[in-house]
Amino acid sequence: MSLSPQWKVQLVQGKFHVTGKIERKNKEKGKCQPENRHRLYLAKGEEASHFFCKDCNGEDHVECEKTPVEVKHLLHPKHSLQLVSQKSSIIQTRKCFCCDEDLKKIFYYCTGCDYAMNIACAEKPPVLFIDRPKWHADTLALFPRQAFLTCNVCAVADSSSPIYMCPPCDFVVHQRCTGLPRVIRISRHRHRISFTTSFDEGDWSCGVCRRKIDNDYGGFSCIKDGCSYVAHSRCATQKNVWDGIDLEGVPEEIEEEEVEPFVTISKGVIHHFSHQNHHLRLDENRDRIYDENKLCQAYIMPIYFGNFFSCMQCDYILHEECANLSRKAYNPIHPHLLSLMGGNDDVRKYEDKCSACPWPCIAGFSYECRKEGCSFKLHVQCATISEPLVHGSHIHPLFLTSKPGEQRSCSVCKDSRLEFTNETFNCIECEFALCFGCATLPQKVRYKHDKHILTLSYGKETSTMTYWCEVCEEKVNPKDRFYMCDDYCCVTLHIRCLIGKDLYMKPGALCFSNDGKELRVLPNNHMSRPFCPGCRKRCPYKIFMVYTRLIFCSISCIRDF
Template identity: 60%
Template sequence: MEKCYCCDKHLEDIFYYCSPCDFAMKIACVEKQPLLSVHHLKWHEHTLSLFPRHTSLTCDACALTHSTCHFYVCPPCDFVIHQSCISLPRVIRISRHPHRISFTPSFDQRDWFCSICRQKIDNRYGGYSCFNGSCSYAAHSRCATQSNVWDGIDLEGVPEEIEEENEPFVIISNGIIQHFSHGQHHLRLEDSVWGDYDESKLCQSCITPVYFGNFYSCMQCKFILHEKCANLSRKIYHPIHPHMLTLVGGYGNVQILKDCCSACQWICRGAFVYECKKQGCRSFRLNVQCATISEPLVYKGHMHPLFLTSKPLEGRKCSVCENYTMTFNCIECACDFALCFRCATIPQNVRYKHDEHMLTLSYGEETIKNWCEACEKSINPKKGFYKCDEYCCVTLHIKCLLGNELYINPGYSSYASNGEKVLVMPNNQHMSRPLCSHCKKRCLRKLVFKVSRFIFCCRNCVSDHMYLSL
């Protein structure tokens, strides 16, 4: 939640906000008359006087010139500071850097760039730099104190605590572990044979198949984890949230299908998720794919690296799916390319049960065959598709290969619709694809939705059927 830059308290339902400056103030603070002078030794040795006019002076603390906030000045020293900047913290911990960072009134004469917005820092003005002497991390004052980066706590004078790392598993013997999410059984490390591919065998963490490489398999049941997923840290910081996130997951119990990933909006119940345990923002969660993606993001469909430069409450148009949401952004001159988390986390390489080779994700590339192998409809290369780079000429829509619901665990997920329990099941229960009870078309995706004796191809058909049944 945003805080008022004047009183540093949480904003109410109605407040003043300037999106270019990320400046927000409560109505009461705007209407309140400022003090004519202040004495604040942490910021300046002399008494500061209120500047009587609204003007575009440059604040020595934040390097911004917006005049929506009152200025205080020290004429003999040529010192200028916003009223709101007087309350800037001295020492903070942000989610984008492992060390504490502290306020500095100016930077040395090197070229400094803000590690949050990726823009150049003016050395003459204040900002934040890393506590660790061997680290060159730096950030603008307003960037470092954004509500999606900083937790609002000033750590000046607070001793730094070393957070203990909880290991995700206990080693039982060579190649055998006991994972925290599956404590009742032991898991054995195995190697996926290249030609032995079963699309129904899903990693219970990321809900994607084991295409190749090592994985852990339960010695008593069907529980599977990619080796990478088994080693996921149990606690992390993520660039888009100010608090620590905790990995939660389980197996064997039907999961309620109601929560979405806060980054990509895919439904993420039934998979492992990173959740915020802090009171007030327990609804924040990330699926494994969004939690482990990092910046700079190297995307095959764009020539420049992408960064998370968006401010709180700011959404941009994704250049691929054209939805307005939180995005990775290109910072190169005259380039406004943006990529949302949903598009950024689509797997680059996948397997198809009717092709022995790996398929790769392609955007805008020419292909010999411009129709989908599964649905036999045309493919728009600009929207993305999977293709075989060998001589098979296999091409598939992204949704036809991955499905409409990417990270739902079939057989272990359910939700309620108009009081009816809806089971999410794998679409491999019959010799042929079943007919949807609502749209009367074949259920071609990997999942089907079952309500009593009815089968549906998607959640939209479930909702429409329930609506008509009222």
């Protein structure tokens, strides 16, 4: 069947906006090119029965049956639905009102109500009665209008899904909620949780969104005696929290015996999995001289303070905490088990990004998902930060409450970072949000020309002080973040001047782009600093990069060149 959408729409902050009328691309009739004819798969597993021709928008294909450009549907009787085409977006998605699946490229839409339905749903009549004994003993009847009725299963009153009800029992359920699981495991809790139709008296708050739970409606609670963990139905089944597997009737799996990250050889001497050829010895000397060139091979950051393990035969070192990192771990922002990877010198792609922060994963340790088809990975810095996060940038504790597809701008760096992740640490008292890039910046550091510890200062909006960076000798904005010595010397430095612009990039690392071009990271420790053709300045940071035989001071310079 031929498709002839009439309008172009674009999704902006969850709502569609009409951007213009669709015109045929080729003004000559009968000159349609086969490569401009695109098939549309209406449902998973089915063959493509519809097509869209860019050249004529379906006008010239008189031999084909045409999909109606306007329809009336029982689930939306007030207005007609028009056939539209949406601009594709990898960041934002919208669900079909009827089937709760992602909307296809072309679908039916009501501009007045912002109501959207896939073609496959519009072509079949709705089911008027359903039996869902798992949720309610009686037959449920379709309520054929959009209505803000509170669902007994998810405790939400919205009109984004068809509603089924049992009037005598005062039972209401969204169509999409009838497919919710009964027993699940989520990334936010170590035990299984199961659905309950209501909660006991008391003040309950959701372990995912941290908001209050209405005791009279359904949700999930921990199956273990004595454990008080609870969650809203929708929060517990978010795709960044739940792996999509219903465990009802599935016996509890036997936990694998934890593999230790190292073997103790003698007191203070270990054999770590990441450094197979040599042994590491614990260094507890607190009076050692700070060396900014000694990098922890897990963090790819200098050893500012604290104990560390150093190789007895080479320059390999690890923070004591990094040496003790678990080989397997769950993380709150991913539903699958993650494995600790590190210690190998394999060549990586420089496009490989941490799934939480903006920095690439081309060196150091990382926690990676080994599930087939899943490319989720985290720097150890991002994997080991936890909630509630008490952070110097904000007066309230912060929590990981982001929902899939939710867009928040970081309140500190003012960068939405949407190309990297949607996850932020959020305040439940106000609108403050903190991205992982800012949350994992070291709060205390050392500087080679200062014997004191420097602290990350978050500046003051009303400050009139004048500060100068010790490295670049340029002004430091007192309203921005910077590192400062709180002792007598009052040394101040830009963040990028002290720890760099592209973090966790190991000097000597080699990686390749997707098109096979080599990128090499080198230390910027020569008498003359190289010139970057990207920003057209001398490279000011501790490292520079060689890419396509040109020298760049940062990844952003490579992208902008």
